[in-house]
Amino acid sequence: MLGISSGIITALIIIVAFFIIFAVLQKLGVLKRFGLELTVPFLVWQTQKGKKFIDGTARKRKRFWKNYGSFGIIVASVCMVLIMILVIWSAMLASQIPADQAPTADMVLAIPGVNPLIPIWYGIAGLAISIIVHEFSHGILARVADVKIKSLGLAFIVVPLGAFVEPDEDEMNNLSKIKRSRIYAAGPTTNVVLAIVLVLIFSTIFMGSISAKQDGVIINQMSSGSPLYNLGIEGGQEIVSIGGVDIEGIDGFRELDIDPGSDVDVTIFDGDSEKTYQVKTGLVVTGIGKDYPAEEAGLEVGDILLEIGGETIRNYHGFIDYMDGTEAGETYNITYFREEEGDITSQITLVDKYQAYEELYPTENREEFKGTGYAGISVNYLGISVWDSDFLPAMLARPFQGAESFSEYVSSGMTYIALPFLGLSPVPENIANLYEVSGPLSILPTSSFWVISNLLYWVFWLNLMVGLFNALPAVPLDGGHIFKDGVRKLTEMLNIEEKKKEKITSSVSYILGFTILFLLVWQLIGPRV
Numbered sequence: 391m392l393g394i395s396s397g398i399i400t401a402l403i404i405i406v407a408f409f410i411i412f413a414v415l416q417k418l419g420v421l422k423r424f425g426l427e428l429t430v431p432f433l434v435w436q437t438q439k440g441k442k443f444i445d446g447t448a449r450k451r452k453r454f455w456k457n458y459g460s461f462g463i464i465v466a467s468v469c470m471v472l473i474m475i476l477v478i479w480s481a482m483l484a485s486q487i488p489a490d491q492a493p494t495a496d497m498v499l500a501i502p503g504v505n506p507l508i509p510i511w512y513g514i515a516g517l518a519i520s521i522i523v524h525e526f527s528h529g530i531l532a533r534v535a536d537v538k539i540k541s542l543g544l545a546f547i548v549v550p551l552g553a554f555v556e557p558d559e560d561e562m563n564n565l566s567k568i569k570r571s572r573i574y575a576a577g578p579t580t581n582v583v584l585a586i587v588l589v590l591i592f593s594t595i596f597m598g599s600i601s602a603k604q605d606g607v608i609i610n611q612m613s614s615g616s617p618l619y620n621l622g623i624e625g626g627q628e629i630v631s632i633g634g635v636d637i638e639g640i641d642g643f644r645e646l647d648i649d650p651g652s653d654v655d656v657t658i659f660d661g662d663s664e665k666t667y668q669v670k671t672g673l674v675v676t677g678i679g680k681d682y683p684a685e686e687a688g689l690e691v692g693d694i695l696l697e698i699g700g701e702t703i704r705n706y707h708g709f710i711d712y713m714d715g716t717e718a719g720e721t722y723n724i725t726y727f728r729e730e731e732g733d734i735t736s737q738i739t740l741v742d743k744y745q746a747y748e749e750l751y752p753t754e755n756r757e758e759f760k761g762t763g764y765a766g767i768s769v770n771y772l773g774i775s776v777w778d779s780d781f782l783p784a785m786l787a788r789p790f791q792g793a794e795s796f797s798e799y800v801s802s803g804m805t806y807i808a809l810p811f812l813g814l815s816p817v818p819e820n821i822a823n824l825y826e827v828s829g830p831l832s833i834l835p836t837s838s839f840w841v842i843s844n845l846l847y848w849v850f851w852l853n854l855m856v857g858l859f860n861a862l863p864a865v866p867l868d869g870g871h872i873f874k875d876g877v878r879k880l881t882e883m884l885n886i887e888e889k890k891k892e893k894i895t896s897s898v899s900y901i902l903g904f905t906i907l908f909l910l911v912w913q914l915i916g917p918r919v
């Protein structure tokens with residue numbers, strides 16, 4: 391089933407209101423005065439000034455733009471290959487994704503206000519900028535090739551969803567293939583070039599000047615079984631000390647040596663001040679596999695592990711080390727603490743880790759897991775997953791640090807683009823509070839620094855999306871036209887009849903276009919069949 395989120399409903403209400411208001415204004419004759427016209431489904435704004443600007447820009451640096459267009463054909467072709475790999479790869483993954491984790495329609499659409507991951511104002515700004523530079527680039531290259539521009543403007547459905555620079559169609563058809571391809575390639579190229587420039591500014595200049603105020607660990611996700619959860623503590627705050635021990639980074643957190651189940655002071659920093667809470671410490675069960683040993687032994691989410699096989703489990707590393715030494719099929723005593731019931735001891739018979747991984751995480755399975763015991767629980771200290779206090783500058787300013795192989799570079803790059811999917815968009819306000827700005831940019835008011843940072847990221851992100859999407863080799867997208875002209879050029883090198891050349895060209899481009907459409911739709915349907 392396609393999930394209809396409240397985001398879509400809100401968007402629908404706004405869209406309907408938008409059309410009613412502009413339909414009334416159109417009736418009253420107000421719209422015309424501003425060059426606006428409502429032609430459902432768009433509110434269209436046409437401008438003459440834009441035409442003059444494009445004309446002037448094209449005339450002044452004709453040579454530069456011509457070279458830019460030729461460079462653009464290379465950039466657009468590279469993007470075409472990359473986006474095709476990405477589309478095929480994600481369509482292949484689609485059939486492996488369980489239905490409840492499948493993307494919903496609103497997640498796939500990169501439209502601010504519809505996609506819940508895109509913050510609305512940054513999203514609108516990013517989309518508007520990417521569309522405008524895209525269309526102006528087409529326009530400038532059209533003028534360089536002496537093609538007339540019939541109309542120019544923006545098309546709105548609440549936000550500017552499309553911009554159009556409509557070159558004279560007959561003149562376009564009479565152009566040489568290379569000139570026409572330059573015009574089509576310029577749009578995606580400007581998006582991609584702008585995206586690269588902006589992401590460099592964002593990462594080196596902006597994220598390069600932040601540092602953590604304190605050395606603790608930042609709460610990322612919190613299980614409902616966490617003792618911190620009931621105290622109303624939220625993610626994005628920093629734990630600076632536990633039981634009087636200062637936490638220095640994630641390793642310090644994972645190696646804390648405190649008796650499990652004891653009440654300790656946990657000091658939490660929100661960016662401005664510190665607060666101390668009394669918390670029962672230890673490894674908290676955050677998830678239980680259905681029909682696995684832990685469930686059969688009676689464990690529940692929220693239980694705190696005390697002992698397994700007579701050994702006290704003090705921290706995450708302690709748990710992993712102990713489990714690595716267990717044997718499948720053996721029975722162990724397990725003692726845990728449960729709120730209101732106190733300490734409980736029961737027996738757990740472990741299953742084979744290799745077989746369990748084969749079922750649960752086949753891609754992470756390893757030969758050496760054979761024979762090792764597996765309980766089927768996930769545990770986390772205090773029931774939370776944490777980030778190192780330094781994670782934000784490390785991830786955003788030095789994303790490729792530590793990457794050695796080609797695939798590590800690729801995955802670091804993908805993570806950078808996927809930040810919104812990790813709950814970072816890219817820097818939520820509560821997390822921003824934990825960092826201070828140093829260097830020349832510290833003259834900016836802190837709030838402006840973060841607004842500009844987020845804006846840079848989103849304008850980068852949407853330019854990349856608009857650029858890559860338009861490079862898809864499917865007519866009417868720019869990539870489709872470039873691809874079609876390329877295939878036509880190939881047929882001309884072969885010794886066949888004129889009529890057949892046209893036929894081959896359009897068949898190839900139709901088949902590819904439909905394949906792409908299918909692959910895109912498959913990402914929604916694939917996981918659900």
Ligand SMILES: [Zn+2]
Nearest residue numbers: 577578860868
């Ligand atoms: Zn375009």
